[in-house]
Amino acid sequence: MGVHRSDLHSLLLLPLYILVWLYSVLSFLPWYYLTGAGEKRARAMRVKARSTSGRPEGPYRCVDSFQNLASEDIPGKDTLDKLFEHAVQRFQGLDCLGTREVLSEENESQPSGKVFKKLILGEYRWMSYQDVDISVTHMGSGLAALGQRPKSMVAIFCETRAEWMIAAQACFRYNFPLVTFYATLGEDAVAFGLNETEVTHVITSTDLLENKLKGVLPQIPKLKHIISVDQGTISPEGYPLGITIHSMAAVQELGARPEHLAKPSVRPQPSDLAVVMYTSGSTGRPKGVMIAHSNITAGMTGQCERIPGLGPKDTYIAYLPLAHVLEMTAEISCTTYGCRIGYSSPQTLSDQSTKIKRGSKGDSTVLKPTLMAAVPEIMDRINKNVMSKVQEMSYFQRTLFNLGYNYKLEQVKRGYDAPICNALLFRKVRSLLGGRVRLMLCGGAPLSSATQRFMNVCFCCPVGQGYGLTETCGAGTITEVADNSTGRVGAPVLCCEIRLRDWLEGGYTYRDKPHPRGEILIGGPNITMGYYKNESNNQDYFVDEKGQRWFCTGDVGMIHPDGCLQIVDRKKDLVKLQAGEYVSLGKIEAALKNCTLIDNICAYANSEQNYVICVVVPNQKRLTELARMRGVVGSWEEVCTNPAMEFEVLKEIKQVAITIKLQRFEIPVKVHLSPEPWTPETGLVTDAFKLKRKELKNHYIQHIERMYGGK
Incomplete structure (x- = not known):
């Protein structure tokens, strides 16, 4: 035999x-x-947070700040300008902000006929803390010379780059409240925000000015000055009369003149408005969240305490939108502690990124960051890319990788490590992000346990999950570095506390067993001032009998015995089916993202129907492979619209749903496969890659009607 x-x-x-x-x-x-x-x-x-009332609904407070909530990390530095000046005094000669040099650009034709722009980039060019300090002073002085007055707002509509942070610090120093917009926000939404805040000065890039802002300028009558962060002059042709266009360099030159520098700046108070942050919310018009200096200093105090050893030895890679509270507070925290910040973008992050010419180096490889923030969508993408490469290995290599992976996974679950596996097996994977990352922080949406474990194992570093909102200045909870659990977002940070409020319609109460559950309320000095000119939405804020501000998040959480929070549902995602069952769309999506054929998914339910449907962005590589095996031929669009492929995706959805014990009525019955990915540029997801349900419904309305038996 x-x-x-x-x-x-x-x-x-x-x-x-x-x-x-x-x-x-x-x-x-x-x-x-x-x-x-x-x-x-x-x-x-250890127990990380306890209820201050002794009752299961809370409030829960971190054991390290059980007596008092923290509002300042560095005593006496209670405004953002003071924090940065303190950093300049301590770290003046050290690298602060770095930008890579663009050596050349090339157009690369694809087999489909599309042309992609590819970049060849050089080394990082650094500005020291002292250099940045001088630029900040000249920028603030220049804005004042152009007629900007203290407590009058300046808007910034720009991609993540060093100039964004310099402009922001100038506004903080001269007490010009900063109005921020995502670079991917639509023209009408930006025009709405600029008109609502009545700004006269806007800072932007040439690309956004030419392609987005120019078309709506006639609708913004109060605007007088446009400042481009790019070099070179812009022709005034085609722009409305009364608008002057400047380069940022020209404004700084103006501000450097002795007669302008001699004029004293009016410094902000802790209670002064620092930022009006327009969120590209998942529903309706953008809302401007009013954030005071004291809110940001409190939020940062909570966040920085959860990053051990933060200091000049750290390098942070900045590529998430600076108009998002997670990125903005992360960068301000880094400059406060003397870290250096190297700027990047999702298109240039790694050697495999879309804008990096094959054979040249991505930003992570050159910068070698030690700290990185990410949203789950980016981590999921890294996970799928690495695992698809593992599938292409020989049987022996694949078995060796899986052996090492499973061995280390068991060690990580016990709270241990596997140094030999790190050195022999995962060094190459770690090098995708430069090889030196010591801590990753994930926020914006729930991170799946599988992806979190993958990052722990392959990138050999803790992955902290955070939970917070723009309305709470990004602060709420963050997992401790030593916490090796998954699926949780940690205990409340030092600056705030958390309460649970019963949500009877959804079936969640603080009396639930084994753990109390309910809507999450966050209170503390990090809770923002409310929505700008939007009283109707301010009912989500309230002040308690002790004078503390609270925000009602709309998210549903569960408190574990050690005081850590787990997000279990969202009130807005709940739909009642025709037969009376309640389905949580967010719960279904989080569960089904584990399907190997799925890159992204939006579940949908109509209250007049008795079943759930979904729109799926399939994994192109896996579905194309499956189509070949099933004898389905044609373009990517033809593969996606083939009923046999819909059947295959539904089959896997049902298998995964049964494995993770979704209820029968929660399992989608029909599916539409979308050949186009969902990015912030498409307007179907936010910059944090959260689904925009209203836009998705409108975009796929014909397919939704078809799946519900219409035409």
């Missing part, structure tokens, strides 16, 4: 299994005591 091929492979791998086991036994005790693993494990197991 012959030996089966898989048995032969197992026999060949047996010495490897024995070697790994021997290594584990011999190295465990020295490693355990030398790295302080026991202490870290004890910290992970």
Whole structure:
């Protein structure tokens, strides 16, 4: 009788299994005591927050600030201008903000006929803290020379780059409240925000000015000055009379003149407005959240405490939208502690990114960051890319990778590590992000347990999950570095506390077993001032009997015995089906993102129907492979519209849904496959990649009607 091929492979791998086991036994005790693993494990197991009232609904407060909520990290530095000046005094000669040099641009034709722009980039060019300080002063002085007055707003509509942060710090120093817009926000939404805030000065890039802003300028009568962050002059032709266009360099030159520098600036108070942040919300018109200096300093105090050892040895890679509260507070925190910030973009982040010419280096490879923030969509993408490369390996390589992965996964779950696997197996994966990342922070939406474990294992660093909103200045909860659990967002940070409020319609109460559940309310000095000129929406804010501000998030959470929070639902995502069952669309989407054929999914339910449907962006590589196996030929669009492929995706959806125990009525019955991915540029998701349900419904209305039996 012959030996089966898989048995032969197992026999060949047996010495490897024995070697790994021997290594584990011999190295465990020295490693355990030398790295302080026991202490870290004890910290992970400790109670992190307790109820101040002793009642299950809270308020819950971090045990490290149980007596008082923290509002300042550095005593006496209670406004953003003071924080930056303090940093300049301490770190003046160190690198602060870095931008890569563009060496050349090339157009690359694709087989489909599309032409993609590819970049060849050089090294990072750095400005020191002192250089940035001078630029900030000249920019603020220049804006004042152009007629900007203290407490009058300046708008910034620009991509994430060093000039954004310089302009922001100038506004903080001269007490010009900053109005921020996402670079991907639609023209009408930007025009609405500029008119609502009545700004006279806007800072933007040439690209956004020419392609977005120019068309709506006649609708913005109060606007007088446009400042472009790019070099070179812009022809005034085609622009309304009364609008002057300047370069940022020209404004700084104006501000550097002795007669303008001599004029003293009016410094802000902690209670003064620092930012009006327009959120590209998942519903309706954008809302401007009013954020005071004291809100940001409190929020940062909470966030920085959860990043051990933050300081001049750290390098942060900045590529998320600076108009998002997560990125803005992360960068201000980094400058406060003397870190250096290297600017990037999602299109240039790694060697494989879309704008990087094949064979040249992405930003992570050159910068080698130690700190990185991300949204789940980006981490999911990295996970799928790496795992698809693993599938292309030979049987032996794949088995070796899986052996190492599973071994380290077990170690990570116990709160330990696997140094030999890190050195031999995961070094190449780590190098995708430069090889030095020591901490990743994820926010914006829930991160799946599978993706979090993947990042822990392959990138050899803790992945902290955070929960917060623009309305809470990005602060709410963050997991501690030692906490090796998944699916949770950590305990309240030092500056705030959390309460649960019963939501009877959804079936959530603080009396629920085994853990109390309810709508999450966040209170503390980080709670913002409300929505600008939008009283109708301010009912989500309230002040309690002690004078503390609170925000009602609309998210539903569950408190674990150690005081950590888990997000379990969202009030706005709940739909009642015709038969009376309540379905949570967010819960369905989070569960079904685990399907290998799915890159993104939007579940939909109509109250007049008795079943759920969904629109899916399929994984192109996996679905194309499956189509070939099923004999389906044609373009990507033809593969997506083929009923046989819809059937295959539905089949996998049902398998995954049954495995993770979704209720029968929660499992989508019909599916539409969308050949186009959802990006902020399409307007179907926000900049944090949250679904815009209203826009998605309007975009796919014909397919929704078809799936519900219409035409």
